[in-house]
Amino acid sequence: MADPTTDPAATLYRTVALVRGFEQRAVELVRAKVVLGGIHPYTGQEAIAAGTCAALRPDDVITSTHRGHGHVLAKGADPARTMAELAGRTTGLNQGRGGSMHAADFGVGVLGANAVVGAAVPIAAGAAWAFRRAGSDRVALTYFGDGAVSQGVVLEAFNLAALWRVPLVLVCENNGFATTMRTADTVAGSILGRAAAFGIPARTVDGTDPEAVRDATAEAVARARAGDGPTLLECTAYRFDAHHTWEHTARPRYRTDAEIAAGRARDPLEIQGARIPAATRAAIDADVAELLDRAVRFACEGPHPDPATALDHLYATGMRARAGAN
Amino acid sequence: MPNLSYLKALNRAIGDEMDRDEAVCVFGEDVGVAVTHATAGLLKRFGPDRVLDTPISEQAFTSFATGAAMAGLRPLIEFQIPALLFLVFEQIANQAHKFSLMTGGQTRVPVTYLLPGSGSRESWAGQHSDHPYSLFAHVGVKTVVPATPADAYGLLATAIRDDDPVVVFAPSGALGVREDLDLARLAPVPLGVGRIHRSGTDVTVVAVGHLVHDALAVAEELAGSISVEVFDPRSLFPFDWSGLAASLERTGRLVVVDDSNRTCGVGGEIIATAAEEMRLIAPPRRVTRPDGAVLPFARGLDLACQPTRAQLRAAVEKAVGAG
Numbered sequence: 001m002a003d004p005t006t007d008p009a010a011t012l013y014r015t016v017a018l019v020r021g022f023e024q025r026a027v028e029l030v031r032a033k034v035v036l037g038g039i040h041p042y043t044g045q046e047a048i049a050a051g052t053c054a055a056l057r058p059d060d061v062i063t064s065t066h067r068g069h070g071h072v073l074a075k076g077a078d079p080a081r082t083m084a085e086l087a088g089r090t091t092g093l094n095q096g097r098g099g100s101m102h103a104a105d106f107g108v109g110v111l112g113a114n115a116v117v118g119a120a121v122p123i124a125a126g127a128a129w130a131f132r133r134a135g136s137d138r139v140a141l142t143y144f145g146d147g148a149v150s151q152g153v154v155l156e157a158f159n160l161a162a163l164w165r166v167p168l169v170l171v172c173e174n175n176g177f178a179t180t181m182r183t184a185d186t187v188a189g190s191i192l193g194r195a196a197a198f199g200i201p202a203r204t205v206d207g208t209d210p211e212a213v214r215d216a217t218a219e220a221v222a223r224a225r226a227g228d229g230p231t232l233l234e235c236t237a238y239r240f241d242a243h244h245t246w247e248h249t250a251r252p253r254y255r256t257d258a259e260i261a262a263g264r265a266r267d268p269l270e271i272q273g274a275r276i277p278a279a280t281r282a283a284i285d286a287d288v289a290e291l292l293d294r295a296v297r298f299a300c301e302g303p304h305p306d307p308a309t310a311l312d313h314l315y316a317t318g319m320r321a322r323a324g325a326n
Numbered sequence: 327m328p329n330l331s332y333l334k335a336l337n338r339a340i341g342d343e344m345d346r347d348e349a350v351c352v353f354g355e356d357v358g359v360a361v362t363h364a365t366a367g368l369l370k371r372f373g374p375d376r377v378l379d380t381p382i383s384e385q386a387f388t389s390f391a392t393g394a395a396m397a398g399l400r401p402l403i404e405f406q407i408p409a410l411l412f413l414v415f416e417q418i419a420n421q422a423h424k425f426s427l428m429t430g431g432q433t434r435v436p437v438t439y440l441l442p443g444s445g446s447r448e449s450w451a452g453q454h455s456d457h458p459y460s461l462f463a464h465v466g467v468k469t470v471v472p473a474t475p476a477d478a479y480g481l482l483a484t485a486i487r488d489d490d491p492v493v494v495f496a497p498s499g500a501l502g503v504r505e506d507l508d509l510a511r512l513a514p515v516p517l518g519v520g521r522i523h524r525s526g527t528d529v530t531v532v533a534v535g536h537l538v539h540d541a542l543a544v545a546e547e548l549a550g551s552i553s554v555e556v557f558d559p560r561s562l563f564p565f566d567w568s569g570l571a572a573s574l575e576r577t578g579r580l581v582v583v584d585d586s587n588r589t590c591g592v593g594g595e596i597i598a599t600a601a602e603e604m605r606l607i608a609p610p611r612r613v614t615r616p617d618g619a620v621l622p623f624a625r626g627l628d629l630a631c632q633p634t635r636a637q638l639r640a641a642v643e644k645a646v647g648a649g
Binding site: 061063092093094095096097098102104105106107111112114116119122123124125126127128129130131133134140152153156157159160163164311312313314315316317319321326 | 351375378380381383385386387388389390391392393394395396397398399416417420421425426427428429430431432433434435436466468488489490564602603
């Protein structure tokens, strides 16, 4: 049986399975009202998180999006503390201050998920520039969706990153929709064309295949470490579920059942699962299920923050803000 | 004793902090040739790895600095035009400011945003004459408005050393102020500590930025009839509430003069807090820009929207008369 701690194919499968299972548990906790505010499920896009992070070193950093659980977990955050963050507990990654859309774990190089579309791209570029200035070969990788390529700040960041050759990997997760708008209805020209305009090498990658994503990312990371600047990877995938769990009640119609079925047919879990022995897969599945059982228990058992601490951490210097009533 | 200009004091603070700490770096448009003079000589002294001329991409380079700060640097960004803060409000108020809380204290964002030439600049018209410090105080971003060369030096040095984002508004009306100073005694000035420029017993005038000099002139005009205390908060967020309370213990009367728009301007907050918590023996008054003001181009129209010494004098006389 392949050992998932040493066999790359098994390791990739394990990450995909972990993210898939985590998302399913998180949706259940949304329905149980343990996770409030809802989540943006990542199901169908797991190969992108798993493949990209497999090509990074622990000391590299990522910035993430509002659909960020997969990135955070693939970079190495503890699933239990991540789930506790979604549940708003003090045991969460951000002590319950960030929640689903802002999960961050600086200890494993996650500089934060960001709820403003495209906003984290220049942040990653700045971190990458700081690494190079410090003489290290660390790189930054930033995720953004197809909707973000119409944000001005993203294109401005492309310009800065290319101009200053910062060690940055730009990962566009093209899941076909900007919320409910089809990519073709929001992107004039093409996503690769955006990069070409700035002289940034770019390619489209099958974002349902973890190994294809990993290999393409490894090339981009090598370019960045060598001082050759940014690369854009457009990773195509299909979002299996709602833009946000809110859709489970509001049920907006913007895609057909047949289209969803066709999208779900190309499943990263099955694609990677087929590459490893059945026994290995079963062992990993069992291990991940147990891990996630523990994560859910840990999240539900964590204390809710004391309301008196609502403004703790507002200032890094510890400055205390005035109360709203006295 | 050297005669130091306000602008040179800003320049000196940046240079001294860059000398002191390798992590300090400067971003901005035309900072290499220093069109505003605030960054004069820094490129030659510290090189292009620490003084970066940026493309005209304010939103990207503002968040670029946030990322650099998260990775250990202490960037200072110079914006030539105060209205650019409207363009990067998302990057400062919604990104840099929120990271400490949202991450549960995992990171800090020590970025300084310097505005050398905020407020009216003698007919630079609608999009170059804003003075939006009240907006930043409102969202809780540390906000300072120095009035004198020594305070410009001291507050900017403190802002650069602060672990949170800080916006430093250098009013165009103060840039020409000069002061005889012993350069060896220039020192950081803490945020949240006001300064009494002139003691008085009848009324406290809280003046923000360049208006401190107008307040001092009015106080001098009224000397002999009304004893005016001129209180300069120096930083608007945090604000020196205890310093103001102590001043009002002495005078009991309050006039605020502030070059921001009236509704939701910081002047309103100062008066509200004084009314709730401090000793007042007469109704407080404020002198501000008009509601929703956009400074018109023609010089007379521009001036008509700014707080004037005549308005301040009238407000002081009313406050004292009402007592």
